[in-house]
Amino acid sequence: MSVKIRLSRHGAKKKPFYRIVVADGRYPRDGRFLETVGTYNPMVDPHEVTLNNDRIAHWMDNGAIPTDTVNSLLKQKGFYEVVKSA
Template identity: 45%
Template structure:
C-alpha cells in the first residue's frame, strides 16, 4: 500500500479548510484516510498549517510521499528541513 500525505478539503462553500492526512494513494481525495496529521486554513493571515510534527516525521520516515502542495506547507512550517537533516544523519551513521 502506497501512503501519500495530502490535503482533504473540509469547510463550507467559499470557506475552505483542509486536513493534512496520511491516506492510501488509491483512495479518493476526501475519502478514507489513515490519520489526520494537521489542519490548514488558507484564509488565515499566516497561511501556516497546524501540524502534529512528530507524526508527520514518522510517516515520512516510513516512506510516505507528500504531494507537491503538502511539501510546500511542510517547508513553510520547517518540518521538511528537519526531515532532511534527520535523513542525512541516518545515512551518515549507516555509511560508517
C-alpha cells in the same frame, strides 16, 4: 499500497479548510484516511498551518510521500530543518 500525505478538503462552499492526512493513494481526496497529522486554513491572513511533526516524520520514515502542496507547506513551516536537527 502507496501512502501519501495530502490535503483533505472540509468547510463550506467558498470557505475551504483542509486537514493534512495520511491516506492510501487509491482513496478519493475526501475519502478514507489512515491518520490526521495537521491542518491548513488558507482563509486567515497569514494562512494558518498546524503540524504534528512526530507523526509526519514517522510516516515519512515508513515510506509516505507528501504531495507537492503539502511538501511546500512543510518547507514553509520549517519541518525539514526540525527533522535534520533532531
